[in-house]
Amino acid sequence: MKDEYMIYKLSDSIKSTSHIDNELFVKHNVKRGLRNEDHSGVLVGLTKIGDVVGYERMPEGGLKAIPGKLVYRGINIEDLVKGIEKENRYGFEETAFLLLSGFLPDKDELETFTRLLNQSMPLEQKTTMNILDLEGHNIMNILARSVLEMYTFDPNPDDTSRDNLMRQSIELIAKFPTIIAYAYNILRHSQQGRSLHIRHPKENLSIAENFLFMLKGPQYTQSEARILDLALMLHADHGGGNNSTFTVRVTSSSGTDTYSSIAAGIGSLKGPLHGGANLRVIDMFHHLQEVISDWTDKDEIDAYLTKMLRKEGYNKSGKIYGIGHAVYTISDPRALLLKEWARNLAKEKGLDKEFAFLELIEERAIETFMKFKGNQVKKRVCANVDFYSGFVYEMIGLPKEVYTPLFAMSRITGWTAHRIEELNFDSKRIIRPAYKNVSEDAPFIPLDKR
Ligand SMILES: CC(=O)SCCNC(=O)CCNC(=O)[C@H](O)C(C)(C)COP(=O)(O)OP(=O)(O)OC[C@H]1O[C@@H](n2cnc3c(N)ncnc32)[C@H](O)[C@@H]1OP(=O)(O)O
Numbered sequence: 001m002k003d004e005y006m007i008y009k010l011s012d013s014i015k016s017t018s019h020i021d022n023e024l025f026v027k028h029n030v031k032r033g034l035r036n037e038d039h040s041g042v043l044v045g046l047t048k049i050g051d052v053v054g055y056e057r058m059p060e061g062g063l064k065a066i067p068g069k070l071v072y073r074g075i076n077i078e079d080l081v082k083g084i085e086k087e088n089r090y091g092f093e094e095t096a097f098l099l100l101s102g103f104l105p106d107k108d109e110l111e112t113f114t115r116l117l118n119q120s121m122p123l124e125q126k127t128t129m130n131i132l133d134l135e136g137h138n139i140m141n142i143l144a145r146s147v148l149e150m151y152t153f154d155p156n157p158d159d160t161s162r163d164n165l166m167r168q169s170i171e172l173i174a175k176f177p178t179i180i181a182y183a184y185n186i187l188r189h190s191q192q193g194r195s196l197h198i199r200h201p202k203e204n205l206s207i208a209e210n211f212l213f214m215l216k217g218p219q220y221t222q223s224e225a226r227i228l229d230l231a232l233m234l235h236a237d238h239g240g241g242n243n244s245t246f247t248v249r250v251t252s253s254s255g256t257d258t259y260s261s262i263a264a265g266i267g268s269l270k271g272p273l274h275g276g277a278n279l280r281v282i283d284m285f286h287h288l289q290e291v292i293s294d295w296t297d298k299d300e301i302d303a304y305l306t307k308m309l310r311k312e313g314y315n316k317s318g319k320i321y322g323i324g325h326a327v328y329t330i331s332d333p334r335a336l337l338l339k340e341w342a343r344n345l346a347k348e349k350g351l352d353k354e355f356a357f358l359e360l361i362e363e364r365a366i367e368t369f370m371k372f373k374g375n376q377v378k379k380r381v382c383a384n385v386d387f388y389s390g391f392v393y394e395m396i397g398l399p400k401e402v403y404t405p406l407f408a409m410s411r412i413t414g415w416t417a418h419r420i421e422e423l424n425f426d427s428k429r430i431i432r433p434a435y436k437n438v439s440e441d442a443p444f445i446p447l448d449k450r
């Protein structure tokens, strides 16, 4: 047999070895994707960090869809974001403090914490040189590799004591913006032939400002930095059950080191059904701008969205990106906030027509999805956080390569808070669910008899 045929032979076996009848999940009462029949998540843990609410349980049984609510350490995200906006301050550092500590910092605590973050932003010279050296066009991949490398420079990488976990968490939160900005500048140079600028983080700038400075130099506006700061606040945590945070909790429960666990979380977030969706949404939006001739024609939009759901349009995945959520049903509170900023910004930038089209796609996607699925699906869908974020980033001049990394730059706060919690409750136990084997027994056959 020719060597290359082996790949096809083995790959062909996947058709039968990976086929598991849907009915078997029902028969063995297996919760597909750790989800109950009514789509709610199977309860697998307790947390005091974030609360994600999309429905109420009725006393007579069943779920009642309610407008989505997101809470960080007991504080409603809307109150946090609007409170900080009203005081005309940057809020991501404060959000990180809140998630890590469980309480809001006073003035002195906030100043000290912000200074600590600022001082931890520069990278080891060796890490910078390595980022320069890392081949590749995907910043999530470069970020994961850089995080794994931080293990080498940490004098105490495997120590899971409280103090050390907190020190590592602060280092990671501070260094993510630097790694991402450097990686983008290098990528821009190596893949797009642009001149190479490495701007080191500055003192006395917020993380949002510093990121924009490192990415594009001093030519960013205060309103761009404020919007980025707000977006960072919104993406910081989403409870313990989202795919990347759960990944961090699962890996942490084995007692592995912080860098291995966070690199695994980055890998999860990169997926197009999770944080990677923000990139897909903007790509899908540009595609729709091209294929839909009349951006106000509901019938034309519906027809194309139906094609997408039938796996005949766009990337033929059958997905409409930025729509649907494991928990939220009526609304994702983050999407509502991002949508309002997008609306205002679009007005400012003369992009009202584009915004109106995106808003109409949201409306039609929900309608079309419900019609397409009919009574096959018991839950309604809404736009999620990824639906408007890319449009906002695009308007503030951010390149698409950093959209998903920006999610990671914010979510590192939630990941580290959850890792700390996973390793510090008294009754902790390694996370180890079960899989039922549904294959048939097979005899061992000697090689010359096969
Ligand atoms: C930060 C975040 O991670 S937010 C989510 C970002 N991801 C996306 O935007 C990708 C598009 N959305 C999706 O794929 C899904 O809505 C998810 C992955 C977010 C949630 O999936 P689920 O928890 O399975 O959602 P839910 O239980 O409501 O799904 C019901 C059915 O509708 C399908 N569905 C849900 N949303 C969509 C969508 N946007 N496009 C097509 N089909 C969808 C599901 O695949 C599922 O089908 P199945 O019953 O055949 O398995």
Ligand SMILES: O=C([O-])CC(=O)C(=O)O
Pocket: 052, 237, 238, 241, 242, 243, 326, 327, 384, 385
């Ligand atoms: O909760 C989820 O499943 C996904 C999500 O919105 C997030 O992680 O922000």
